[in-house]
Amino acid sequence: MYRKEESTPIAVEKFELPFEGKLSEDNRWVMMANLIPWKEFESEYSSLFSPEMGAPAKSFRMALGALIIKEKLGISDRETVEQIKENPYLQYFIGMSSYSNETTFDASMLVHFRERISAELVNKVNQQMVKKMLETTSSQEAEKKTEESGKEGNKPKNRGKLILDATCAPSDISYPTDLELLNQARKQTEKIIDSLYEQIKGQLEKKPRTYREIARRDYLEVAKKRRVSQKERTKAIRKQLQYIKRNFSHIEQLILLGATLENLANRQYKMLLVVTELYRQQLWLYENKKQSIDDRIVSLSQPHIRPIVRGKAGKAVEFGAKLSASCFDGYAFLDHISWDNFNESGDLKTQVESFKNYTGYYPESVHVDKIYRTRENRAWCKERGIRISGSPLGRPQKTISKEKKKQALEDERIRNSIEGKFGQAKRRFSLNRVMAKLSHTSETVIAITFLVMNLSTHLSWLFSAFLCLFLKTTSFFRSNIIRAYDFTIYTQEKLMFVPCLNN
Known part of the structure; x- marks a missing residue:
């Protein structure tokens, strides 16, 4: 059951504390809470619940806010609950009206929050x-001019720079090997x-004999060696396949004698299906002496994971x-996610x-790497007046003008920003x-990582603007006018909505 909150958002000064004082409006959690549109998506979240049956569910702000806190602080589910319990700013962030020293919800609720809030909703x-x-x-005036030009029948001009790229988000699994997977199966x-x-x-x-001790000894005999020849590895894989085949025959025999798969736990039944498919794949690879197969299983606990060949160093x-992600105006967006490998150049038109x-x-220009610069994508962008970065097709020119060299360096500098976003998401976040x-x-x-990364980017720009305005009012700033001017120009490029004062 879901109880929709009809009350208006709680003001910072009305948040009740057990001690004297009030919350600061310039706190980062208060600022982030004012940026996120909680109310606009609460109805979509509440549609997952029955309005009459069941226990009252947690609000959308509490569910999404807890996931944002976890990602922002880089902590576990249990630590997230403890941090919310101890910090009044975090309690305000998830929509509570007063400070409480009691646990708001159990740590296991974050699993349900992740199941209920889809990646599509987070992207919205x-x-x-x-x-x-x-x-x-400035942006509103530009939008008005665009609307006026559209009403007059004039085609709006292209504006902005769109940066596209793709990456992989590795899951928490051990490096898979055929022998190890067969041993687990x-x-x-x-x-x-x-x-x-x-x-x-x-x-x-008697219980059917499985030779589990002998099978484990055969596995360890090869797994413990530092260097294993191909012949020894193939022989060990063949033995494990034989053990699994014998176990399958025992399972069929037990079912014929009256045992039912319905009485198995859901996790065991799912594991049986995964092991059956893994055995089929590994048997085909062994018999055909192949190294790859479609939809290859690399983890028994997470069978949806696939190997993504990236060709990166190391x-x-x-x-x-x-x-596949896009970036413009310093903000990153998740456009396409898949567990199977795909060619990211096919996403350019959609993005x-x-x-x-x-x-x-x-956009005025699209900044991409070489894989995106196909003939089809180039022709499609040319029809819409979009310049695509990179050198033209054909033989490389012997002499390149200074303007083209400067343009190429500028395009590469701009494209590096999305690489920096990926680095930030992988080093700072999860x-x-x-x-x-x-x-x-x-x-x-993964979707929440992009949301939190945009929040962090916005807060860092606000701090840069504040620092710019602060330094311009000090004597130290005026004595270092050259460096101050460069910093002001940098801030103006990043923060169009915070005007820097002229000297």
């Missing part, structure tokens, strides 16, 4: 939030045999979700059209190791 919140951040006097079949045998224990004198293959729907005009175990919850975690 992110887009609406960034649009709210960009609502400035064999252990799971042995557990399933034990569970099925308990159902018909009186009909059999990491030729990554195991996780591949995502450019999404930019037009979001801003009302096409994109380098996604700890969620389910496919849809992992997608939610």
Whole structure:
């Protein structure tokens, strides 16, 4: 059951504290709470619940706010609950009206929050939030001019720079090997045999023999070696395949004698399906002497993960979700996410059209790497008056003018910003190791990373603008006029909505 909150958002000065004082309006959590459009998406979140049946659910602000806190601070689910319990600013951020020294919800509730809030909903919140951040006097005047030119029948001019790129978000799994996966699969079949045998224990004198000790010894004999030849590895894989095949025959025998798969736990039944598919794949690879197969399983606990061949130095293959992102005006957006490998050049048209729907005009230029610069994409951008970065097709020119060289360096400098966004998401936030175990919850975690990253970017720019205005009123700033002027220009480029005062 979901109880919709009809009251207006709580003001900072009305937040009740058990001690004297009040919350500061310039606190980062208060500022972030004012930027996120909570009310606009509460109805979409409440549609997941029944209005009459069930216990009252937590509000959308509390659910999304807790996930944002976890990602922003880089802590675990349990630590998130403890931080909310101890910090009144965090309690205000998730929508509480007064400070409470009691636990608001259990740490296990964050799992349900990730299941209920989809990646699509987080992306909508992110887009609406960034649009709210960009609502400035200069941007509003530009939008009015665009609307007026559209009413007059004139085609609006292209504006802005759109940066596109793709990356991989590795999941929290150990590096997979065929022998290790088969050993884990064999252990799971042995557990399933034990569970099925308990159902018909009186009909059999002895439990089917699985040779688990011998199988483990055969596995360790090869796994513990520092250097293993191809012949030894192939022989060990063949043995594990034989053990699993014998266990499958025992499972069929137990089912014929009266044991049912319905009495297995849901996790065991799902594991049986995964092990069956893994056995089929590994048997085909062994018999055909191949190294790759479609939809290859690399983790029994997370069978949705696929190997993503990236060709990067040090990491030729990554195991996780591949995502395609866009960046403009310093903000990053998640456009496409998939657990299967895909060619990111096919997303260029969709991303450019999404930019037009979001801003009302096409970008002036699109900055991408070589894989995006196909003939089809070049022709499509040329029809819409969009300049695509990079050298033209054909033989490289022997002599290049200074203007073209300068333009190429400028394009590469601009494109580096999205690489910096990926670095920030992987070093500062959790994109380098996604700890969620389910496919849809992992997608939610990845989407929240982009939302929190945009919040952090906006707060850092506000601090830069404040520092600029502060230094311009001091004697130290005026004595260092050259460096101050450079800093002011940098701030004006990044913060169009915060005018810097002239000397």
